[in-house]
Amino acid sequence: MLKKIAILGSTGSIGKQTLEVIEQHPENFSVEVLTANNSVELLIEQATKFQPNTVVIANKEKYKQVSDALSEHDIKVYAGEESIAQVVQMNSIDIVLTAMVGFSGLLPTVNAIKAGKTIALANKETMVVAGDIITKLSLEHKVSILPVDSEHSAIFQCLVGEYHNPVEKIYLTASGGPFRGKDVEFLRKVTRCQALNHPNWSMGDKITIDSASLMNKGLEAIEARWLFGLRPDQIDIVVHPQSIVHSLVQFEDGSMKAQMGLPDMRLPIQYALSFPERLKVNFERFNFLDYPSLTFEKADINVFRNLYLAFEAMKKGGNMPCILNAANEIAVDHFLNKNIGFVEMSEIIEKTMERSTFIDTPTFDDYLNSNTEARELATQIIMNKK
Ligand SMILES: NC(=O)C1=CN([C@@H]2O[C@H](COP(=O)(O)OP(=O)(O)OC[C@H]3O[C@@H](n4cnc5c(N)ncnc54)[C@H](OP(=O)(O)O)[C@@H]3O)[C@@H](O)[C@H]2O)C=CC1
Ligand SMILES: CC(=O)[C@@H](O)[C@H](O)COP(=O)(O)O
Numbered sequence: 001m002l003k004k005i006a007i008l009g010s011t012g013s014i015g016k017q018t019l020e021v022i023e024q025h026p027e028n029f030s031v032e033v034l035t036a037n038n039s040v041e042l043l044i045e046q047a048t049k050f051q052p053n054t055v056v057i058a059n060k061e062k063y064k065q066v067s068d069a070l071s072e073h074d075i076k077v078y079a080g081e082e083s084i085a086q087v088v089q090m091n092s093i094d095i096v097l098t099a100m101v102g103f104s105g106l107l108p109t110v111n112a113i114k115a116g117k118t119i120a121l122a123n124k125e126t127m128v129v130a131g132d133i134i135t136k137l138s139l140e141h142k143v144s145i146l147p148v149d150s151e152h153s154a155i156f157q158c159l160v161g162e163y164h165n166p167v168e169k170i171y172l173t174a175s176g177g178p179f180r181g182k183d184v185e186f187l188r189k190v191t192r193c194q195a196l197n198h199p200n201w202s203m204g205d206k207i208t209i210d211s212a213s214l215m216n217k218g219l220e221a222i223e224a225r226w227l228f229g230l231r232p233d234q235i236d237i238v239v240h241p242q243s244i245v246h247s248l249v250q251f252e253d254g255s256m257k258a259q260m261g262l263p264d265m266r267l268p269i270q271y272a273l274s275f276p277e278r279l280k281v282n283f284e285r286f287n288f289l290d291y292p293s294l295t296f297e298k299a300d301i302n303v304f305r306n307l308y309l310a311f312e313a314m315k316k317g318g319n320m321p322c323i324l325n326a327a328n329e330i331a332v333d334h335f336l337n338k339n340i341g342f343v344e345m346s347e348i349i350e351k352t353m354e355r356s357t358f359i360d361t362p363t364f365d366d367y368l369n370s371n372t373e374a375r376e377l378a379t380q381i382i383m384n385k386k
């Protein structure tokens with residue numbers, strides 16, 4: 001069956017790789033919707049090539065440029081974030097692949113679930129912010145949430161056929177990022193450019209900074225908690241600098257399963273789109289002889305305080321992960337704009353977590369308000385530092 005895909009964030013790292021996967025399997029997938037924030041030229045190029053039903057540009061000022069460029073094509077063009085949240089409900093869509101970055105992915109995902117669409121979830125922030133509500137909604141609407149994030153795809157692949165076997169623990173692997181083995185004094189002086197230099201993966205700027213600070217692994221722990229219905233004490237992090245073992249599951253008999261492969265996001269993207277089938281591809285294969293040693297070490301939460309803070313937020317529950325996420329988005333943005341240093345990101349997140357209003361059992365509106373409050377607080381904390 002041909003699956004019609006909506007790609008939210010088609011101009012980003014995951015979005016572009018999703019189009020590569022789709023291009024390899026024209027008999028399995030077609031593009032129904034493409035969306036971007038600002039990258040007009042690339043969006044037009046993608047739309048011209050893949051001929052989707054609809055494109056949306058979030059930045060309304062760019063609507064005319066997109067609309068004019070596609071006027072000769074039978075493609076509907078809309079603008080604004082609210083349009084992204086609407087088009088996901090189109091009858092013709094089978095799968096919504098969420099590859100927008102940050103909190104912006106939440107509302108379209110909620111609407112897509114309510115419209116009964118299968119979700120291929122790359123936007124981990126959605127689960128971090130409101131994992132309880134997303135899980136509940138997906139059960140209510142009988143919608144599958146298929147992980148795209150490489151670690152979660154690995155765990156998902158390990159769990160296929162194990163539905164009746166309880167999980168004892170999962171181990172999320174972390175590359176350790178560009179600053180693995182460094183101390184806090186070193187981290188104080190690192191530059192934007194050094195932090196963006198990930199050893200194994202080529203990704204968007206926000207997630208690359210999260211990987212360098214190990215916040216990415218903290219966000220992934222919270223994501224895993226909701227995707228796989230685990231308690232925080234069932235989730236552990238292990239640093240694996242080669243990024244070949246993408247994560248592991250341990251069952252109650254002590255046996256462990258791991259999923260392995262080269263660090264190439266096209267594999268987990270394709271698995272989420274083709275599940276439960278696997279499709280043949282000619283992507284480069286992993287060769288053991290190229291990696292004679294696969295190594296594992298403990299993550300240092302004293303140096304990488306963001307990882308500690310994320311686990312604290314997960315254990316506290318309620319709206320604390322939403323607060324953590326909002327503060328982190330502000331902190332990363334200011335680090336990328338060279339307003340604050342690398343270690344200051346953790347200080348801002350910690351202070352925001354201390355000062356924000358805690359809600360034990362938040363509603364969806366509470367999450368929206370907490371996100372706004374935490375962003376304002378984090379911004380104030382940064383301004384007061386200056
Ligand atoms: N990259 C990777 O390998 C992995 C990414 N992920 C997750 O996937 C998501 C996407 O990551 P990645 O592809 O690296 O990010 P990128 O920054 O490369 O791409 C983000 C995409 O979202 C669009 N976008 C950004 N902000 C908005 C907004 N406010 N409204 C509408 N569209 C927006 C961008 O448009 P524009 O181009 O116009 O700015 C772009 O298309 C993140 O949540 C990340 O954590 C998870 C695992 C691996
Ligand atoms: C590719 C992917 O899934 C990223 O989330 C990756 O895990 C980032 O690498 P780190 O392990 O350094 O966070």
Ligand SMILES: [Mn+2]
Pocket residue numbers: 149150151220
């Ligand atoms: Mn990941």
